[in-house]
Every structure is written in C-alpha cells, then in structure tokens.
Amino acid sequence: MVFSSRFVLPGLLMVSLLAVFSAPSVFAQENPYIVAYDHYLEEPGNLEIAYFSTFGTQHGGNDFHAFWGEFEYGVTAWWTTELYLDGQTTFQDSTVFTGVKWENRFRVPKREHFINPVLYVEYESKNGADKVLKEVEGHDVESDFLIPNAVARKDHIHEVELKLILSSTFKGWNFTENTLAAKNLSNSPWEFGYALGASRPLALKASAKRCTFCRQNFIGGVEMYGGLGDRHSFGLHDTSHFLAPVLAWNLPSGWTLRISPGFGLNDRSHHFLLRWGVSREITGFGAMVSRLFGGRK
C-alpha cells in the first residue's frame, strides 16, 4: 500500500494532468452537485476527468482533507461508467490511499419525462480510513472518523451500492432525489441513505457574445444528504445529515469549477465541510482510443 500511495497516485495524477491539459475539450454544461446525481449522463464518447477535495472539521479529533479523482466516460447515450480513486490526509496523522470505486449509471426511459429514473450500480473496494463522504449511508456518524489512519486502513471493505435517481427539469430548475442501498459484502446488513438536490442556471437565455462571466455559465443550488439507518434499525436515529449550497462555473474553455460549503444538521454530523472540485470534459475520447487500436478513421 505504501507503494500505491507514494508512487502510483502521484503518477496517475501527472498522467491525468497531462491528458487534461493537452486533449481537445468541449464546453460542459455541468450541474453543480457534488453528492447528488441528476439524470443527465456523459455524452457518448466523451471522457470527463475531475478532481475533488473535501475539508472537514472533526470534533474531538484532527480535521481532515479527503480527495478523489474521477474518470467518467459516456459509453452510450444511456450508459455512463466512472472510476474513482480516493485518498485522505488527516492532519497530525498521515496521508493514505483509501480505495477505488467503479460506478455505472443507466438511463431507463427512451425519452424525457416529468420524472426521469436512472439506475446506479457501484462496486467499491476501500479501507476503513475512507473519508471522502461522497455518500452518507446507514449509521455513518462523525465519531467514526476518530480512528487513527494506521488502524482504520487495516479494515478492508468490499461494498456494492445501488441507487435510484429520480430527476426532473422544470422551468430551468433541476430537482433530483436519490435513494441508496449499500451492502458490505462481508456479513453486514443493507444500509440506506438519501441525497436531494435543486439547482438552476443564473440566466436561462444564452448570450449572443462569447463570455466567461455571463450569468448562464453559473449554476447555483443546494443539496441535502444523509443516512437512513440499516435493515435492522431503519430511520433517522444515530445518523448524520448535511445541507450544502452548491455553485458551478462552466468556463468556455471546457473547465468546470465547483464549490460547496456544507453544514452538519445534527450533533452526529461533522459541523462543517468545504468541498471544491475542478473538471474538464475531453471530447471524442472513444474515437481517439479507437484510432489508436486501428479503428475506423
């Protein structure tokens, strides 16, 4: 694992940066959510590379900075696949690689409806030091993060997660409701959680001039997420919940910046999370790979 955190992750970072800066990009109309998902999938053949950070306060322990990289590829107009690499630094403790995640999202209906369901299937291989809080499930609470990294990383978790994403767009607003069920493949009960989101561009009409700071390039909103207990004790008891305003800025150069301060809603939650992220969409990635292997010119 020392090998992985000291050499592989910086190597991946360098290679990804090279790709992000050198490949042709396309303007991305990205939503501002960091936890919640809407029903819009990656465009077919495009690859989005993203980096996200979460700074979190820790009552009774050391604050932390968790981070993850995302590689999101549009396989078809109805299927998006995504790979995550996660890590974290706990201040006055250590920096550790915490795991990988592979998720797939499938759009069910052929056409747009008032409510659009998307099915989400994920496999996660992580250790107990994971702090990215990309989803909150079961009885995840702040005190779970008090365990020192050296101890927590010895706990290996293989987990399958299913989500039902229900998303609507109405008069420029997006509303999304995600419910999740996660199962640790060791002998643990199903755990449940939720995420809700609402967002809207600051302007609905596009400008007739090219601009970076036009209001239509900014999308603001709010998301709320938390745990719902497990199969044996379903409900809000002993769970954590967060409310987080979100803002995305889609730049004409193809970059998207996101920022989101999050606030814990009960005393089981981290009091404050500050998240930010940067992403870039690379156009025609699938065709490039195809050409590399002698595919159609």
Place this chain on the structure above:
Amino acid sequence: MKAIVAALAACTSLLAISIALGQSGNPGKSPAVAAPQYNPAIYAELQKAPEKARKRTNPLQNDPDAVAAGAILFEQHCAECHGEAGQGGKKGPSLRVAEVQIATPGAIFWVLTNGVVRKGMPVWSKLPEPQRWQLVRYIQSLGEPGPAAESPAPKP
C-alpha cells in the same frame, strides 16, 4: 491490492497516451470527417414528435440575438457530432437537409429535448428552454440563403 492499483495505473496511463496520440495529427481541432451518406430514415425521429409538440412556435423566432446565441451554443454542444456548420459528422447527420429545414420549430425542439437515446443522441433538456429555442432558431437558419448560417462570434 497492490496489483489492482498497478493495473489501474497501467490502464489510466494507456488511456492518457491514447488521448495524446489520437490528437497528435490534428492539433486543436476535431478530425475532419466526411459527412455520412444521406439516409432519410435517420430523420424519421422528427416525424415522431406529437402533434402538440409539433405545433409549438418558437418564442424567440423574432429575437435578433437568437441566431448568434444559437450559433455559439451549437458550436459548444452540437458541432462535435453534427459538424461545425451542421453539415454532418461521423456521429451525427446533416442538419442542412430538407427534412430538418422544413420541420416545424416545435418538432426540432422536441427532438433536442428528448434526444434519440437509443441511437446515440443524448437528451438536451439540461439546456434551459430558451437556449434550446435559440438552438432551433440557429439550426433553421442553416437553410436560409445568404449569411443566415452565421458563424459564431470570433473567439477572443
């Protein structure tokens, strides 16, 4: 676990190298591709628009900025598949053909909103309605004579 991480590193590196190689012959632009052969069946989706959707009029039909704004939106979201001037590309058909140009604004708006998901065109309802109407206005301008198929404003 080391093996998994190493495999991931190898895969990611390979993909990144492929990006670099893929664009090496065409710096800064998507590769030029021949427009696909004309196939009227591709445009059948326009006929599937419900009557109510087909009859919708473009609220921005007379907006003097609609074509220019639509041109920028087209370049940002559509040109990758349909070609920079809507002439068609490897993934998307030409939008200059009669089937599109005689279609009602409502029918084009309906296809934009719903996509043709099973045939590769994503839904574009993530663009707010006014932006979709601006796109419709631009697409229909591609069939107009003279300077109607305006190029987007020059890049700074």
